[in-house]
Amino acid sequence: MDCLFSQSRQFAGKRLHLGICGSVACYRLTDVLRALRRMDVHVSVTLTAGARRFVTPLLFEALGAMPVYGEMFAPGEDPFAHLEPGQHAQAMLVAPASADALSRLARGAASDMLSAQALAFDGPLLLAPAMNPRMWRHPATQANVALLRERGARLILPDCGRAACGDEGQGRLAPVEQLFWHALRALSPQDMAGRRVLVTLGPTREPWDGVRYWSNPSSGRMGGALALAAWLRG
Template sequence: MQPHLAFTNFLGKRIHLGVCGSISAFKSLELLRMLQRTGAHLSATVTPSAARFVTALSFEALGAAPVYGDMFDHRDAVFGHLDPGQDADGFVVAPATANALAKLACGLADDMLSCQALAFPGSLVIAPAMNPRLWNAAATQENLAKLKERGHVCIEPECGDMACGEEGRGRFPQLESIYLQALKAVTKQDMAGRKVLITLGPTREAFDCVRFWSNPSSGTMGAAIAVAAWLRGAEVTAVCGPVNLWLPEGINRIDVTTAREMFDAASENFPSVDAACFTAAVADYRPANPQQDKFKKEQGGLNVEFKANPDILKTLGSQKTDRQFLIGFAAESSDIEGNCHKKLSAKNLDLIVGNDVTAEGCGFGKATNGVTVVDAKGRSESWPVLPKSEVGWRIWDWMLGL
C-alpha cells in the first residue's frame, strides 16, 4: 500500500466484513489485513457460498473475531444475527454477489449476513463482483439504485477480463477503493461542507525536449493530507505535479507539470475554497529559453539561463479572504522554526509546517516526516518522526481547533 493511504488512527473502531460467494472472495482476506493495519478491530461473516471459495478459519487465523457462518451454527452467539448492528461502527459487504444485492435491496433476512445487514442501523459499504451480464441485468441495476437511494455506498465494479473468460464490467473493485470507503464510513465527518485545495508533488521545467529541472518530491505528504481531508468529509481538489500516486475517485484531481501550470490551476480554484494547503515543491526558477531539440554534447558546454517562476503561496496568500484558511509548507535544511515564522508572516499564512529535509526519516521520498508547526496565533509545536498519514491528519485537527 502506498504510504499516503496507510492510516493508523482507527484504534477502537470495529468494522464488520461480509463475504459472499464469488471467485473474488479470496481478495477479502487482503482487505481484512489492510483494515487491521489501521488499528481497527475486524469481525466477519462468511456465507455458505463464500465458504466454497475461502473458509471462515482463514479469517479467524488472520485475527477476525467473531467470524460467523451459517445462521444456526453459533450456539455460543444466539443473537449473532444482531451483533454487528449493536457494536460495529462500519459494515462492508465485499464481494457482494447479484443475489446479495437483491436480498439487501428487498430486505430479505434468510441467512446470517442478510439478517445482520438488515439489522445494521448505518450505511453499508457494498463492493459488487459478478459476471458482466449479471451486473448489467435490469433487476441488478434496479436493486443497486434502491440501495443508493437509501444512502448505502456502492462501489462500481471494474472493467476487464473475468474468471469465466468474458470481458466487461463486473470485476471486484480496487482494494484501495473499498479500504478507503470503509474508513470513511467510520470517520467523523467533521470537515463536511468544506472545500479544500491541495497542491502536491514537484514541478518540472524543461530545458530541452527530453531534460528538465526539478526536485525529488514524491508528493506523499500532500496526498496524505488530501486523503485525510476526504475521509473527514471535505470536498477536495488536488493539483498534482508529476507523481505516481493513486487517489480515490472522490477527489477532484488536476494533473500539471510546470510551475506555471500549477499556478494557473491553483489560482483558478483558490477563490471558491474554504481552506488550502500548499505542499508542492515548486521549482522557483525555470529555463528562460528551452531548446526545442535535444541538446547534443557536440554543441559544447551547456549554459542555461533561468527566470523566476510565480510564487504560488505568496500570490494567493495576498488574495486570501477572512473566511479562508491557508496552510503552507517549508522544506528547510536549518533553523526550521525561524524560517517558518518568517514565511508565516511574509506569505500571510494561518499555519505553516516546516521540516528538515536533511534529517533522518524526513524529507523527499520518505513515508515519514518530522515537522515543526507554527500558527498565526503564536502557537508552535515540534512533532517527532511520524507516518505522513498521521502528520496529515494532525494538521486538519490543528486547523479545526483554531
C-alpha cells in the same frame, strides 16, 4: 496501501463488520482484512454459504478477524449473532456483494446470517458488487442497486475487465485499495463534508534564466496524504 497512515492511531479501536459472499474474488478480502488489522481496526466477518465454498472461516480467524460468523442458529452460535454487528460495529462492508446478496438486501430479507445482520445495521453500509458483466447489467440488478442507493447504501462500483468466466465488461470486484480506503472513510468523522479542498503537491520549478531553474526533490507524498485525509473526512 496503508503505508500513508502506517504510524496513525486514528483508527485504533474502530470496529468494522465484513460480509463476504460467494465469488471467486472473495479471497482478495484477506488483503483488506490484513490492512485494516495493521491499522488496529477490529474486524468481524460473516461468510455466506457460497463464500464458504471458496474460503474457510479458519483463514479469516488466522488473519485476526473475530468473531467469524457462518450459518444462523448453528450449534453453539450466539442466538443473537444476527444483531451483534449493529450493536458494536461503526461500519459494514459487503464485498464481494453477489447479485443474490443485492437482491436479498433490497428486499429486506433476513433468511441468512448476513442479510439479517445488514437489516439490523443502521450505520454506514458499503456494498462492493462482483459478478458476471451480464448479471451486473441486468435490469433487475440495476433496480436493486438503485433502491439500495436510495436507502443510503454506498456503492463501490465494480471494475471493468475480463471476468473469471472469460466475459469482458464491468463486473469485476473493485481494486483492493479502493475497498480499504472506502472502509476507512466509513470509519472517519465526516467533519469536512460539503467543503472543497485544493491541494498542490510535488516539486516546484522557479526559472533562473532561459535554460536553468531552481527545483527541489519533493515526491508529493505529503500532499497526496493531505488530499486523501480530506477525502476520508468528507
